[in-house]
Amino acid sequence: MANVSGLKVNQPQNRLCGTMPKVGIRPIIDGRRRGVRESLEEKTMSLAKAAAALITENLRHPNGLPVECVIADTCIGGVAEAAQAAEKFAREGVGVSLSVTPCWCYGSETMDMDPYIPKAVWGFNGTERPGAVYLAAVLAAHNQKGLPAFGIYGRDVQDMSDNTIPEDVREKILRFVKAGLAVAYMRGKSYLSMGSVSMGIAGSIVDADFFQNYLGMRNEYVDMSEFIRRMDEGIYDKEEFERAIKWVKENCKEGPDNNPIELQSSRERKDWEWEFVVKMTMIARDLMIGNPRLAEMGFEEEALGHNAIAAGFQGQRQWTDHFPNGDFLEAILCSSFDWNGIREPFIVATENDSLNGVAMLFGHLLTNTAQIFSDVRTYWSPEAVKRVTGKELTGLAENGIIHLINSGATTLDGTGQQSRNGEPVMKPYWEITPEEVGRCLDATSWRPASRGYFRGGGFSSNFLTKGGMPVTMSRVNIIKGLGPVLQIAEGYTVDIPADIHNILDQRTDPTWPTTWFVPRLTGKGAFKDVYTVMANWGANHGAISYGHIGADLITLASMLRIPVCMHNVDEEKIFRPSAWSAFGTNDLEGADYRACMNFGPLYGRK
Numbered sequence: 001m002a003n004v005s006g007l008k009v010n011q012p013q014n015r016l017c018g019t020m021p022k023v024g025i026r027p028i029i030d031g032r033r034r035g036v037r038e039s040l041e042e043k044t045m046s047l048a049k050a051a052a053a054l055i056t057e058n059l060r061h062p063n064g065l066p067v068e069c070v071i072a073d074t075c076i077g078g079v080a081e082a083a084q085a086a087e088k089f090a091r092e093g094v095g096v097s098l099s100v101t102p103c104w105c106y107g108s109e110t111m112d113m114d115p116y117i118p119k120a121v122w123g124f125n126g127t128e129r130p131g132a133v134y135l136a137a138v139l140a141a142h143n144q145k146g147l148p149a150f151g152i153y154g155r156d157v158q159d160m161s162d163n164t165i166p167e168d169v170r171e172k173i174l175r176f177v178k179a180g181l182a183v184a185y186m187r188g189k190s191y192l193s194m195g196s197v198s199m200g201i202a203g204s205i206v207d208a209d210f211f212q213n214y215l216g217m218r219n220e221y222v223d224m225s226e227f228i229r230r231m232d233e234g235i236y237d238k239e240e241f242e243r244a245i246k247w248v249k250e251n252c253k254e255g256p257d258n259n260p261i262e263l264q265s266s267r268e269r270k271d272w273e274w275e276f277v278v279k280m281t282m283i284a285r286d287l288m289i290g291n292p293r294l295a296e297m298g299f300e301e302e303a304l305g306h307n308a309i310a311a312g313f314q315g316q317r318q319w320t321d322h323f324p325n326g327d328f329l330e331a332i333l334c335s336s337f338d339w340n341g342i343r344e345p346f347i348v349a350t351e352n353d354s355l356n357g358v359a360m361l362f363g364h365l366l367t368n369t370a371q372i373f374s375d376v377r378t379y380w381s382p383e384a385v386k387r388v389t390g391k392e393l394t395g396l397a398e399n400g401i402i403h404l405i406n407s408g409a410t411t412l413d414g415t416g417q418q419s420r421n422g423e424p425v426m427k428p429y430w431e432i433t434p435e436e437v438g439r440c441l442d443a444t445s446w447r448p449a450s451r452g453y454f455r456g457g458g459f460s461s462n463f464l465t466k467g468g469m470p471v472t473m474s475r476v477n478i479i480k481g482l483g484p485v486l487q488i489a490e491g492y493t494v495d496i497p498a499d500i501h502n503i504l505d506q507r508t509d510p511t512w513p514t515t516w517f518v519p520r521l522t523g524k525g526a527f528k529d530v531y532t533v534m535a536n537w538g539a540n541h542g543a544i545s546y547g548h549i550g551a552d553l554i555t556l557a558s559m560l561r562i563p564v565c566m567h568n569v570d571e572e573k574i575f576r577p578s579a580w581s582a583f584g585t586n587d588l589e590g591a592d593y594r595a596c597m598n599f600g601p602l603y604g605r606k
Contacts, residue, residue, distance in 0.1 A: 012064030021095025021184035031077030095184025118180035148577035195314025213604035247339035255445030312352030324458030330409035363545030374404035416466025426546035447511035467495030
């Protein structure tokens with residue numbers, strides 16, 4: 001059993017440079033004095049306060065810090081007050097803008113003009129004053145000026161005295177704010193390539209223009225030899241290492257060695273490999289976010305890190321043909337815990353697949369949870385399963401299953417050993433208990449790496465994900481002449497009988513973690529059946545996030561101007577800027593492409 005006694009939940013902290021983005025609330029009002037504006041001041045500000053309360057009570061940043069709202073000092077009735085609000089928002093670090101109003105106002109005079117801040121307008125649905133008229137007018141101004149904004153308008157009429165926020169409005173406000181904060185949080189951060197291109201995998205051919213123009217991020221690079229330099233020169237916290245290796249010996253159980261006898265390492269070599277991979281993990285973390293302990297040791301430059309919100313480790317083959325692999329590094333950093341306690345997971349992509357790393361980052365920022373990195377390895381049809389095992393798939397798996405399996409960054413949270421109301425889940429780190437950490441560790445064995453793949457040795461995590469979790473698989477791909485596109489597949493992890501799993505698992509690499517995945521089918525297009533989902537997937541990797549978050553991903557993608565080429569989200573849940581309807585209302589997928597192409601990447605220049 002894992003020894004998790006005394007494991008603490010770390011306090012929320014911002015481990016990256018830059019302040020946490022805030023949400024700016026802009027109460028918009030009819031500027032006419034002598035009775036009109038005065039009669040609306042209290043109502044307008046009440047709506048702003050209600051929106052702020054909704055946001056702060058329901059959302060947290062992925063690091064656990066509360067989301068803060070900043071309300072303009074006065075209602076905004078014209079351009080002067082709009083400028084005053086913009087100045088306050090810039091001073092306060094606002095990254096997302098929500099305007100609210102119960103009445104007619106002056107559209108282009110009161111609108112938010114910042115081109116980089118995601119923006120939405122809530123027009124109160126009441127008959128006493130024409131809030132819907134202002135909403136339509138100001139959205140028209142946004143669209144005409146090329147500043148797309150989301151329109152929020154409740155389905156049902158409310159009384160003017162009613163300051164409650166209807167459920168449909170709540171859902172749109174929270175969806176918009178979550179996605180907007182993700183946009184703002186990525187801006188100015190780094191993607192760190194630890195190494196370069198892995199085995200010709202296209203996603204590890206890092207496209208700096210994509211990161212800069214679409215995400216507002218910068219790219220940082222270190223050669224993998226930096227790991228050896230830091231080990232040889234002692235550029236890591238020795239005290240932490242002693243604590244870490246003790247924790248690993250107590251909690252990371254070593255599984256059987258599947259290698260042929262002549263390729264198996266000695267006990268002495270395996271002990272050395274454990275020490276090596278633990279040092280690799282610490283060094284990768286320090287490269288991403290820095291470590292003040294290094295400055296105390298005289299390594300001021302190394303102590304700063306690269307301000308990396310996400311990273312990737314090349315590994316194969318130049319590293320793994322000689323040194324222990326990066327599987328432990330990736331799995332532990334991507335998990336919500338380690339020897340220092342329960343903490344925010346890192347985003348580290350196997351094989352430096354930066355595009356899958358971006359999809360993992362999107363999922364993490366929208367859900368606050370750890371992310372699974374997997375090969376989208378095999379589609380098993382019911383017929384093939386019957387032929388190979390003699391057994392039939394049933395339940396959610398009856399139409400076939402997709403085998404998600406990869407040696408690297410499958411977070412240990414992906415075991416499904418955390419629970420809520422008796423169901424398997426993946427939680428934000430601040431909700432995870434030490435007992436749940438223990439169950440994740442107990443469900444995982446660390447198998448000596450397959451020497452056919454990894455000549456330098458190392459250890460790969462091995463577990464089987466519990467079925468019954470709603471999950472969303474996503475992937476960013478870059479297409480020549482088109483740019484980035486996003487794929488989304490909502491579905492479920494599934495349990496299959498142990499005898500079927502064992503036979504299927506033995507046909508690939510049984511030393512790696514497995515997640516059996518079934519997408520939710522629609523009966524048409526790319527989701528006609530499970531095979532068609534697999535056939536339309538655009539790369540060899542996928543990022544898997546807990547929950548059905550396809551609608552949130554679609555909203556986020558529209559903010560960044562990344563079209564969605566494949567999804568199984570219900571149309572009524574799709575929420576994009578109002579301008580998208582001008583590009584077509586029948587074919588929403590085609591309209592998304594045209595709108596994204598028209599407006600261009602958020603930070604790019606057309």
